[in-house]
Amino acid sequence: xxxxxxxxxxxxxxxxxxxxxxxxxxxxxxxxxxxxxxxxxxxxxxxxxxxxxxxxxxxxxxxxxxxxxxxxxxxxxxxxxxxxxxxxxxxxxxxxxxxxxxxxxxxxxxxxxxxxxxxxxxxxxxxxxxxxxxxxxxxxxxxxxxxxxxxxxxxxxxxxxxxxxxxxxxxxxxxxxxxxxxxxxxxxxxxxxxxxxxxxxxxxxxxxxxxxxxxxxxxxxxxxxxxxxxxxxxxxxxxxxxxxxxxxxxxxxxxxxxxxxxxxxxxxxxxxxxxx
Amino acid sequence: xxxxxxxxxxxxxxxxxxxxxxxxxxxxxxxxxxxxxxxxxxxxxxxxxxxxxxxxxxxxxxxxxxxxxxxxxxxxxxxxxxxxxxxxxxxxxxxxxxxxxxxxxxxxxxxxxxxxxxxxxxxxxxxxxxxxxxxxxxxxxxxxxxxxxxxxxxxxxxxxxxxxxxxxxxxxxxxxxxxxxxxxxxxxxxxxxxxxxxxxxxxxxxxxxxxxxxxxxxxxxxxxxxxxxxxxxxxxxxxxxxxxxxxxxxxxxxxxxxxxxxxxxxxxxxxxxxxxxxxxxxxxxxxxxxxxxxxxxxxxxx
Numbered sequence: 001x002x003x004x005x006x007x008x009x010x011x012x013x014x015x016x017x018x019x020x021x022x023x024x025x026x027x028x029x030x031x032x033x034x035x036x037x038x039x040x041x042x043x044x045x046x047x048x049x050x051x052x053x054x055x056x057x058x059x060x061x062x063x064x065x066x067x068x069x070x071x072x073x074x075x076x077x078x079x080x081x082x083x084x085x086x087x088x089x090x091x092x093x094x095x096x097x098x099x100x101x102x103x104x105x106x107x108x109x110x111x112x113x114x115x116x117x118x119x120x121x122x123x124x125x126x127x128x129x130x131x132x133x134x135x136x137x138x139x140x141x142x143x144x145x146x147x148x149x150x151x152x153x154x155x156x157x158x159x160x161x162x163x164x165x166x167x168x169x170x171x172x173x174x175x176x177x178x179x180x181x182x183x184x185x186x187x188x189x190x191x192x193x194x195x196x197x198x199x200x201x202x203x204x205x206x207x208x209x210x211x212x213x214x215x216x217x218x219x220x221x222x223x224x225x226x227x228x229x230x231x232x233x234x235x236x237x238x239x240x241x242x243x244x245x246x247x248x249x250x251x252x253x254x255x256x257x258x259x260x261x262x263x264x265x266x267x268x269x270x271x272x273x274x275x276x
Numbered sequence: 277x278x279x280x281x282x283x284x285x286x287x288x289x290x291x292x293x294x295x296x297x298x299x300x301x302x303x304x305x306x307x308x309x310x311x312x313x314x315x316x317x318x319x320x321x322x323x324x325x326x327x328x329x330x331x332x333x334x335x336x337x338x339x340x341x342x343x344x345x346x347x348x349x350x351x352x353x354x355x356x357x358x359x360x361x362x363x364x365x366x367x368x369x370x371x372x373x374x375x376x377x378x379x380x381x382x383x384x385x386x387x388x389x390x391x392x393x394x395x396x397x398x399x400x401x402x403x404x405x406x407x408x409x410x411x412x413x414x415x416x417x418x419x420x421x422x423x424x425x426x427x428x429x430x431x432x433x434x435x436x437x438x439x440x441x442x443x444x445x446x447x448x449x450x451x452x453x454x455x456x457x458x459x460x461x462x463x464x465x466x467x468x469x470x471x472x473x474x475x476x477x478x479x480x481x482x483x484x485x486x487x488x489x490x491x492x493x494x495x496x497x498x499x500x501x502x503x504x505x506x507x508x509x510x511x512x513x514x515x516x517x518x519x520x521x522x523x524x525x526x527x528x529x530x531x532x533x534x535x536x537x538x539x540x541x542x543x544x545x546x547x548x549x550x551x552x553x554x555x556x557x558x559x560x561x562x563x564x565x566x567x568x569x570x571x572x573x574x575x576x577x578x
Contacts, residue, residue, distance in 0.1 A: 010386075013381065017381065017393055020378075020397070021393060021396045021397065023454075024396060024397055024399065024400060024454070024458070025396060025399070027400075027408075027411045027412065027415060027454065028399065028411075030411065030414065030415055030422055031411050031414075034411075034414055042414070042420070043417075043419075043420035045420075045425065046425065047420075047422065047425060089307055089308045089311075090308075092304040092305070092307070092308070093304065093305055093308045095304055096300070096301040096302075096304035096305045100297070100300065100301035100304075102298070102301040102302065105301070108305065108309065112312070115312075115316060117507070117511065117563060117564060117567050118320060118560055118563070118564075119511060119514060119515050119536075119556075119559050119560060119563055120515070121515065121536055121539060121556050121559060122319070122320050122323055122556050122557070122559075122560050123315065123316060123319035123320060123323065124319075124543070124556075125319075125323050125326060125543050125549050125552055125553055125556070126318070126319035126322040126323050126326070127315065127319050128543075128544075129549075130319070145311070145315060146315040146316075148308075148311050148315075149308070149311050149312050149315050149316045154308070173297070178295065179295050179296070179297065179300040179303075180295060183300075183304070204401070204402065207404060208403075208404040208405060208406075210404065210405060210406050210517070210518045210521075211517050211518070211536075211540065215544055225404070225407075226404045226405075226406035226407070226518070227406075229404075229406050229407060229410055229522075230406050230521065230522050232410070233406075233409065233410050233413055233522050233523075234522075234525075238413065240413075240414050243410050243413075243414070244410075244411070244414060246410075247403075247407045247410050247411055250403075250404060250407050251402065251403045251404075251407050254402040254403075255399060255402050258398075258399075258402050259395070262395055
């Protein structure tokens with residue numbers, strides 16, 4: 001049996017953890033304070049520590065500075081489309097790597113994993129030229145397409161797919177089920193927790209994507225949330241009321257989605273853990 | 277059920293010999309490998325070629341090593357390189373130490389409210405880096421920010437988090453640590469799940485203290501996962517862009533200029549793709565060397 005820690009140790013541990021948690025969460029609270037008050041009230045000494053009633057006024061100003069709802073739509077549309085296509089691509093690749101023997105398997109997998117070590121900046125200038133030449137600047141397609149090459153979720157999916165019992169696939173093949181039938185009707189439904197985890201990764205990756213849309217999108221109507229927010233922060237005197245409201249609008253949907261899916265997320269990540 | 281499956285699929289399978297157990301993996305991989313070639317392999321090679329070119333009257337011409345020669349004599353390049361290394365040396369160990377401690381504590385069987393703490397510490401990962409930076413712009417405002425207000429309560433003079441001396445670099449480190457610790461914690465938690473309980477039980481029977489168990493069981497067993505987080509964080513510190521762009525635009529006096537921000541300025545403010553590509557390959561080379569060194573130091577036998 002392990003030694004039981006003393007009560008004092010326990011209390012200290014929880015105290016440290018709670019202080020850490022408060023430091024972690026406080027910026028979110030301060031964001032909400034900022035979003036619901038006038039900049040003047042947040043900048044008073046002492047500042048206000050409670051949510052105020054200026055949400056709608058801040059929203060009005062925010063709408064005059066950036067097209068917040070349009071940007072929210074852009075970000076949502078791009079992130080959701082990307083996640084759906086990405087899920088299909090990653091699970092197909094993961095299934096192939098985990099459950100098939102074929103020529104070139106090791107080479108493909110090694111090249112993909114090694115590519116994770118090359119910073120994506122190495123691609124950004126040629127991609128910019130490519131999309132300019134194709135006349136696809138300032139389009140959703142240009143933001144989504146190159147980002148689909150995201151290796152970490154493929155790796156995660158491969159690890160998770162290893163858990164699909166070979167006997168299940170064999171049984172289906174003996175029953176003469178087609179390969180696509182096996183993939184879509186047998187393998188994918190069994191992978192639900194992993195798919196949820198990968199979905200969160202993909203969504204978060206695209207939702208946070210900044211440099212590439214900054215380069216590709218050049219009108220207010222097409223700005224994603226991070227690009228629109230960065231224009232607010234770039235002004236000489238920042239109106240924090242609208243900046244914090246804009247930030248809240250970009251942060252809160254993801255937190256809500258995460259809270260709904262977090263059970264799957266943890267098990268999906270743990271299922272994909274590197275087995276020794 | 278079984279019979280109907282067979283009936284449905286047998287004739288179809290005879291007709292369409294194309295999709296078989298032999299061809300299926302290639303069909304599955306074709307889309308991602310096509311995208312990978314078009315949007316990854318090709319640009320990587322193309323930007324390598326670009327790094328040997330320079331623009332003369334709107335056209336790119338071969339210019340030998342001139343971009344690299346310029347880089348070697350560019351004081352701003354060294355400034356950016358130094359900043360990236362400072363962040364690597366200070367921020368990455370700080371963050372990973374915190375992440376390991378959190379992961380170990382939140383994995384211990386005696387802990388209560390584990391789920392709550394895990395989710396709480398993970399939430400910053402859900403904010404975009406730009407959003408996180410904007411929030412910290414408010415908190416770290418020199419005259420009216422929350423942090424300086426709280427520091428004043430304990431008698432500390434206001435700090436110019438975004439303007440004075442080396443504080444902007446400290447600010448970057450704070451924001452990055454806030455944003456990424458939970459991310460690494462989750463990956464390390466996954467690694468901890470794979471350490472066999474038997475190891476700890478055996479150690480307990482031998483009378484090893486909890487601290488000893490941490491150093492002689494947990495850390496060595498966690499090494500592969502720790503290596504992954506270390507390499508990812510190293511790459512991250514050389515890719516650092518969103519935070520300095522939003523918080524300080526690289527200023528003041530390039531004190532928070534990072535390599536990626538500098539290559540972005542060259543590429544998309546001055547449209548000097550040749551020089552920007554040379555800077556890109558400096559980043560690629562540094563990351564490759566550092567990853568190799570970390571692999572060697574970790575003594576991976578695979």
